Amino acid sequence: MTTTPADDIDETARRSIGARRNPASQEAILDAAEAILNEEGIAGFSIEAVARRARAGKPTIYRWWPNRTTLMLDVYKRFKITREFPDTGTLRGDLIAFLENQLLGFWKDRLCGTVYRAVIAEAQHDPDAAAALFAYQAERKKVALDMVDRAKARGEVDEAVNGELIIDMIVSFAWHQLLLDRVDEAIKVIDGVVDGVLMGCAGYQREDLGVV
Amino acid sequence: MTTTPADDIDETARRSIGARRNPASQEAILDAAEAILNEEGIAGFSIEAVARRARAGKPTIYRWWPNRTTLMLDVYKRFKITREFPDTGTLRGDLIAFLENQLLGFWKDRLCGTVYRAVIAEAQHDPDAAAALFAYQAERKKVALDMVDRAKARGEVDEAVNGELIIDMIVSFAWHQLLLDRVDEAIKVIDGVVDGVLMGCAGYQREDLGVV
């Protein structure tokens, strides 16, 4: 009875490991969530589905993640670790690398892009999700700001330049393309976008309208 | 008895008006949808709720709007009609007016902003919604492109300038701020954004890196 190893797959079912969080369960849940987002997209993502796939109880999920947004964010953060901000020596190169590595290029991996889209969508009707997303991207932007500060230090751009705005324009463009599911096309025009942000459009002079 | 307008709502129950769309029903449905979005926000918005409030049958709604996104888009379009693209005489003025009237300034009205945020969110997991939104905003961008074309005709900018990109940058910025619920703050920096798009950042010269 106790020795029927063949037909009993559940033999390896996770159990409680005492009065503390079971890392195996958490990992299995995150794995399942990631797999579902990967295979079925945002639409197929539900707590039920994650629990089913992870062979976990729903309360176990709700115990550690109050809502699906936080769960998605955790999935996103898990594979966000690696990429780094390189220092190419020029602001233009840095911004291009920013778009290519951190934003569009990162989201080009369907899974990453899908998850981030889901988080953004979720944030539109869930204040908690909005707060989490806001905090996350604010922190990312702050790091990105270093690129502009380095350029200022090199004398590449005026001290008066609004660095936040430049970063915002780059990030805005990337978000927009992501949300319209045009990441692949957007990657091809990264250079033009960065040039536009840095130099404006040909024919326009800073003095034309008496702007400082 | 027959003239108790106050407590007898059913008196005015809409009936079929023959084998054609009943404008009264459509209006009632759009009214209900708008009211729900206004009072309860995106979270409370469901076809069921709209049908209940509009005293309409669900099939009547599904007959004319295949999904809730198209319904939300119609609500959005209904109060979008009024606003017009002014011709201020300069591209800079046009773009500022674009942001002030069509985008941020329009979304500043909480309801309008809420609806559009909902539509964008919906489009992230519903292909139909994505298609509807894509079509809508592509058409809007096409109209907006006239602003750049006018500027080209005036010789204000080079013929070679990528008009689509300029519009994209403006719209991207507006979306980004909307989705982060920062419309009010964004309105204050509209001038700076337009200047950035048109002239880049001070200190940067088109020849710096040998770009054409």
Added chain:
Amino acid sequence: MTTTPADDIDETARRSIGARRNPASQEAILDAAEAILNEEGIAGFSIEAVARRARAGKPTIYRWWPNRTTLMLDVYKRFKITREFPDTGTLRGDLIAFLENQLLGFWKDRLCGTVYRAVIAEAQHDPDAAAALFAYQAERKKVALDMVDRAKARGEVDEAVNGELIIDMIVSFAWHQLLLDRVDEAIKVIDGVVDGVLMGCAGYQREDLGVV
């Protein structure tokens, strides 16, 4: 073009023929109803389906048949005409023929059986249908009673015999088998049933319990 009668059914769409009932429409509706019952069974039978198939408007159906039961009964009556009561010379032969021709044998044709089953089912929650069915089968039973009366005249059975009961038993058996969808099996045991009704079960004597 105008003379392709074979493959263009829509061309011949029926129109009003003035302020009177259009026989073509009625026939088309009955045909459609019969076809649906034949192909999809009772479950697929709905006014909507009939109207669709007959290319008729729902109101046209409701104008002439107040409910689906009357429509089904009309379908049933349409092919009920033919079969006759034969006179085989013995009550046993008559009853066997009754079951074989009028009841089970008739219902063996899936369509006929299906329709009658539907009518009986409908009568269980529709008083109008019940009345129609009751009248119909009462009249059929009255005709069937002639078989017993002929046997009495021949001296085959006592004058005191309850003819109505004999007919009822035969009909009851047939209904029961029809409603349990066992018509085919029932046909094989017709002889035994008739014998049972006429002679009871072996070993039992009328005097056994002092019954008259």
Added chain:
Amino acid sequence: MTTTPADDIDETARRSIGARRNPASQEAILDAAEAILNEEGIAGFSIEAVARRARAGKPTIYRWWPNRTTLMLDVYKRFKITREFPDTGTLRGDLIAFLENQLLGFWKDRLCGTVYRAVIAEAQHDPDAAAALFAYQAERKKVALDMVDRAKARGEVDEAVNGELIIDMIVSFAWHQLLLDRVDEAIKVIDGVVDGVLMGCAGYQREDLGVV
């Protein structure tokens, strides 16, 4: 806070009692179903209505009863339990008691008869319902067959007698009368029906037609 008993009606709301069937819910659902059938008849009987009345979720009903027929059958079975097959000592007495207690006499109670009629009607267009009904009545008939077997053991009837047919005739008669809403009249002639089944009709001899 936790002790506001006055304004909290839901206090008595049934909850899950763990990963197993909640008897209170099942009972409440059957009670509601019975009440609806009693008060509004078959026409008013729907899963939605039962759920509403029982304060239960629709999925809870569908979890345990795949369709409305099985639910109706359960309602039927609930008050069917009590009645027992008596052993009167003679087959005639047993069959009379069978009709008087189990069939016609039982259905005389309007509610019981209504439910069973509804089940039979449902079975005419729902294969699942048909299967459920078929299984139920087959099992009932098997139990009833004991009556004939006892008679055989007593030497009251020949071993060769087809017991199934006898039971079938009795049940058929009862069904027929039930479906024609003539239960009250039928009860008056129970004796004659049983005698007919056991002894056939006067004047007919087993040898008349050379039948064994």
Added chain:
DNA sequence: GCGTAACCGAGACGGTACGTCGGGTCTTCCG
């Protein structure tokens, strides 16, 4: 070394909303 607290899986619970189907009524337009 033994109770107990917190975890685990499982899954039922009351609900809400989904998108579809059919019912029966109504109106318009055409012949």
Added chain:
DNA sequence: CGGAAGACCCGACGTACCGTCTCGGTTACGC
């Protein structure tokens, strides 16, 4: 006026998830 067409409101269908709850079982910790 008859008949088609089809929209209207209504309500039920059966399904998917929601977030909560209780269960039985399993450690690990503290008394």
